Amino acid sequence: xxxxxxxxxxxxxxxxxxxxxxxxxxxxxxxxxxxxxxxxxxxxxxxxxxxxxxxxxxxxxxxxxxxxxxxxxxxxxxxxxxxxxxxxxxxxxxxxxxxxxxxxxxxxxxxxxxxxxxxxxxxxxxxxxxxxxxxxxxxxxxxxxxxxxxxxxxxxxxxxxxxxxxxxxxxxxxxxxxxxxxxxxxxxxxxxxxxxxxxxxxxxxxxxxxxxxxxxxxxxxxxxxxxxxxxxxxxxxxxxxxxxxxxxxxxxxxxxxxxxxxxxx
Amino acid sequence: xxxxxxxxxxxxxxxxxxxxxxxxxxxxxxxxxxxxxxxxxxxxxxxxxxxxxxxxxxxxxxxxxxxxxxxxxxxxxxxxxxxxxxxxxxxxxxxxxxxxxxxxxxxxxxxxxxxxxxxxxxxxxxxxxxxxxxxxxxxxxxxxxxxxxxxxxxxxxxxxxxxxxxxxxxxxxxxxxxxxxxxxxxxxxxxxxxxxxxxxxxxxxxxxxxxxxxxxxxxxxxxxxxxxxxxxxxxxxxxxxxxxxxxxxxxxxxxxxxxxxxxxxxxxxxxxxxxxxxxxxxxxxxxxxxxxxxxxxxxxxxxxxxxxxxxxxxxxxxxxxxxxxxxxxxxxxxxxxxxxxxxxxxxxxxxxxxxxxxxxxxxxxxxxxxxxxxxx
Numbered sequence: 001x002x003x004x005x006x007x008x009x010x011x012x013x014x015x016x017x018x019x020x021x022x023x024x025x026x027x028x029x030x031x032x033x034x035x036x037x038x039x040x041x042x043x044x045x046x047x048x049x050x051x052x053x054x055x056x057x058x059x060x061x062x063x064x065x066x067x068x069x070x071x072x073x074x075x076x077x078x079x080x081x082x083x084x085x086x087x088x089x090x091x092x093x094x095x096x097x098x099x100x101x102x103x104x105x106x107x108x109x110x111x112x113x114x115x116x117x118x119x120x121x122x123x124x125x126x127x128x129x130x131x132x133x134x135x136x137x138x139x140x141x142x143x144x145x146x147x148x149x150x151x152x153x154x155x156x157x158x159x160x161x162x163x164x165x166x167x168x169x170x171x172x173x174x175x176x177x178x179x180x181x182x183x184x185x186x187x188x189x190x191x192x193x194x195x196x197x198x199x200x201x202x203x204x205x206x207x208x209x210x211x212x213x214x215x216x217x218x219x220x221x222x223x224x225x226x227x228x229x230x231x232x233x234x235x236x237x238x239x240x241x242x243x244x245x246x247x248x249x250x251x252x253x254x255x256x257x258x259x260x261x262x263x264x265x
Numbered sequence: 266x267x268x269x270x271x272x273x274x275x276x277x278x279x280x281x282x283x284x285x286x287x288x289x290x291x292x293x294x295x296x297x298x299x300x301x302x303x304x305x306x307x308x309x310x311x312x313x314x315x316x317x318x319x320x321x322x323x324x325x326x327x328x329x330x331x332x333x334x335x336x337x338x339x340x341x342x343x344x345x346x347x348x349x350x351x352x353x354x355x356x357x358x359x360x361x362x363x364x365x366x367x368x369x370x371x372x373x374x375x376x377x378x379x380x381x382x383x384x385x386x387x388x389x390x391x392x393x394x395x396x397x398x399x400x401x402x403x404x405x406x407x408x409x410x411x412x413x414x415x416x417x418x419x420x421x422x423x424x425x426x427x428x429x430x431x432x433x434x435x436x437x438x439x440x441x442x443x444x445x446x447x448x449x450x451x452x453x454x455x456x457x458x459x460x461x462x463x464x465x466x467x468x469x470x471x472x473x474x475x476x477x478x479x480x481x482x483x484x485x486x487x488x489x490x491x492x493x494x495x496x497x498x499x500x501x502x503x504x505x506x507x508x509x510x511x512x513x514x515x516x517x518x519x520x521x522x523x524x525x526x527x528x529x530x531x532x533x534x535x536x537x538x539x540x541x542x543x544x545x546x547x548x549x550x551x552x553x554x555x556x557x558x559x560x561x562x563x564x565x566x567x568x569x570x571x572x573x574x575x576x577x578x579x580x581x582x583x584x585x586x587x588x589x590x591x592x593x594x595x596x597x598x599x600x601x602x603x604x605x606x607x608x609x610x611x612x613x614x615x616x617x618x619x620x621x622x623x624x625x626x627x628x629x630x631x632x633x634x635x636x637x638x639x640x641x
Binding site: 163165166168169170171172173174175176179183184187188190 | 346347348367368369370373374375377378379381382383384385386394395397398399442443446
């Protein structure tokens with residue numbers, strides 16, 4: 001009897017958790033289709049707020065910034081993190097686990113600390129050299145920084161899952177270092193690289209705090225725009241943006257999962 | 266090549282259409298000899314993998330590196346492939362020094378123990394990989410792949426995906442992938458060890474057939490002495506990073522140079538010589554006359570050279586014994602005999618004669634020419 005009660009209790013707990021996670025999201029998505037200008041009463045289904053979004057220059061520019069930031073930072077992180085993951089694999093006997101720890105450490109810090117530190121650093125460099133004035137450039141650098149460890153780990157674990165003799169077979173079958181990259185490593189890594197890209201993309205779109213501190217006047221991303229807009233009062237337009245972001249992140253996360261599960265094409 | 270014990274079981278060229286292909290290939294290919302001088306290899310500070318290996322492998326030979334795990338046979342093979350660099354020593358293939366040549370510029374190919382087929386490529390693309398890396402045009406690659414597929418009789422395997430293949434099929438694809446490159450030397454790293462006994466025997470025969478048709482130099486690594494004896498023209502037995510003995514299978518089996526080689530080749534009947542008077546050797550078994558005993562400290566008696574006579578019989582090289590154990594194996598029977606306070610293994614073929622029972626008193630006899638001594 002007590003076991004049954006326990007199971008029921010756990011089930012209730014589970015449904016409560018899901019409700020707290022997903023109900024607010026569902027409400028946001030629902031009200032993004034509300035025809036009335038209210039966040040309390042749902043009148044009719046309408047795409048009014050989505051149309052309004054399309055006409056808002058500021059939002060479109062923020063959307064463009066978010067997309068540009070996510071794509072460019074993910075691509076850079078893919079190259080740098082990929083090389084790091086390969087290096088960790090090549091020298092796996094030397095116990096380089098601490099390397100990943102060192103890279104991870106700033107991520108465990110509160111984002112706000114990391115964001116402020118990055119900002120101070122960029123401002124300092126900017127004062128000395130005139131480079132790195134706050135804007136998309138500094139944001140890309142900051143995003144790449146927190147994307148790298150994820151990419152490196154995904155690439156590393158793909159390599160570890162491979163038969164080490166494959167690397168030797170490629171050398172044995174006359175592949176030059178360049179040919180090994182093009183004809184063996186990249187095709188073998190393709191699913192892992194796709195997964196890493198979409199994960200990095202999601203992380204970048206998700207980020208608000210670090211972006212906020214490293215952004216310049218012209219480089220507001222969607223989360224930064226929302227933050228600014230909300231201080232003036234919640235508009236149903238925000239619901240529409242939020243719904244679109246939920247969709248984008250869900251799709252990217254799903255693609256990341258699909259590719260990470262696929263072993264070879 | 267004439268020494269090989271196994272020439273009879275391999276197909277002879279001539280009757281088979283594939284023989285034409287092999288004749289064509291032979292004009293492109295030349296078997297190469299291998300010379301190793303003073304090869305040393307050490308891993309970390311205290312692990313000596315190779316401790317000065319000098320070895321010459323003849324052109325067109327099926328040569329086996331035999332030894333227990335950790336004896337250095339795999340390290341030696343990897344040095345031949347270029348996957349490992351020796352700390353000291355020189356390596357030449359076909360008279361050309363290749364000690365410093367990286368693996369992708371060596372005309373040496375390897376069949377890996379795990380087969381190492383590329384999972385992202387089809388079987389055909391796996392087979393063509395080496396040719397593609399060398400820049401052969403697609404049409405020629407395809408022709409060569411079809412040729413090797415006919416030669417190894419791969420049939421429709423060529424159009425499959427790698428994950429659709431069984432272990433035996435993978436093994437043959439891995440062999441074909443290395444052979445299609447027509448290397449001077451083919452290296453095989455325990456290629457049959459992952460297969461079950463039946464398939465293994467079948468592929469042993471196939472490997473021999475391929476090697477004899479192509480006349481290519483094969484260097485084969487195994488820890489299985491039976492496999493080494495079946496396959497090889499010559500065997501090198503390794504232990505602790507150095508070569509113990511090099512010779513034809515019969516030589517290594519019948520005249521092992523030391524206790525290690527003898528034990529590794531499966532011999533149990535080794536007895537310390539306590540006293541020696543000319544050709545009369547005294548061991549724990551008693552005193553035996555040998556024809557040409559050599560001056561080793563151990564006496565080797567091969568179980569198959571022993572004869573068992575019923576009852577107690579007096580005579581030269583006759584030893585009284587009691588049957589402690591009998592394993593009946595159909596074609597032959599194995600005996601564990603108590604002789605004095607030691608035991609002796611005997612193997613008797615089953616010619617329909619009386620096979621002594623456990624507890625029976627027998628007399629063991631051995632011919633003086635079958636007694637060999639060796640060093641510890």
